[in-house]
Amino acid sequence: MKHITAAEIQQMEKIFRLNLVNSCTGYKSANLIATKSQKGNPNVAVFSSVTHLGSDPALLGFVTRPLTVERNTYKNIRETGYFTVNHIHEKMIEQAHQTAAKYDEHISEFAKTGLEEEYLDDFPAPYVGQSEIKLGCKYVNEYEIKENDTLLIVAAIEHIYFDEGIQMPDGWLRLDDAGSVAINGLDGYALPALLDRFHYARPDQEVKSFFSHENS
């Protein structure tokens, strides 16, 4: 096995380090965050840091830098209080990746990429029309991570939209039925296929699959 130490990571060329460190923590969620400025300019950008924070209340988090490339997203969220989270699907990966280009603030990535700007149920932020799972979110709080000047944004999930066929009777959304992708590092898009789903684990009891009918 190759072994790399912290001292070696520090000495690496910048892009090499970015690629290695961004990929070593595992797959990341693949979402487009869409917002609108107070002046009405829409914005949409790829984020790989959207994470579940809690179910009751339903909260998610994502990490951003207040003063770098994602500043339009952050500025718009602080101006309006709202944003949407839209899954990236296998058919949208090129368009999604293109949103990472540094467009001027007055240019809409929707217009430039062919992603559809969609408004649902009077929500103030746009959704991505092509996305099969989308969330309407309200800004709740932010935490400054002082170790590297990033921000953890905490938001409440106010609306969930999805195709009814991907939900199992126990509430679970089967993401491979929706064609949602995952991100590998900064720029790799991977399509997962479900291997198995397991019942609640208990000590000294064999792990049981949801799909096994051996004992039924």
Added chain:
Amino acid sequence: MKHITAAEIQQMEKIFRLNLVNSCTGYKSANLIATKSQKGNPNVAVFSSVTHLGSDPALLGFVTRPLTVERNTYKNIRETGYFTVNHIHEKMIEQAHQTAAKYDEHISEFAKTGLEEEYLDDFPAPYVGQSEIKLGCKYVNEYEIKENDTLLIVAAIEHIYFDEGIQMPDGWLRLDDAGSVAINGLDGYALPALLDRFHYARPDQEVKSFFSHENS
């Protein structure tokens, strides 16, 4: 499309809500966090919240509850300052899921599940022998997310181990070559396959694949 509102989420039966809200944000990283208590008891548990926080310095984060099921992990990290992050691979999903069972503190999930307790380069926390990508991490800080009493743990990546063959010349680790999985909700394990990897996006320039040689 099915539309669910925040008011409906609040009214849901608890397990249904857990399943829905845990799956709606997209795929999550699939890792085993391993620790050792001051008394020497090893512990290993599944976490789906490990996230990249920054590359320089190399930092990762994960979310935990100080007083619930993951308390052994948190307690051991605070006692010793160290833990490891070990990718879950397609051949380990049953063993990994079994670590979520509520074992007593003095019982080692390594012994109960057949996961191999491995020590590398005098690091104080155990690694998981079967994992093909593993990180040795040092606790740096924690942030209390007051909205739901969770903690964001921030840690420095001190060691990275992986099979040399999965690294591309630009530093990127190809996770499907390692067989790493992703988590769908609380209990679904999915195996991603790389669709494509794209070069840095620039305004008004077509997205270019790393694997396309049309223009070379």
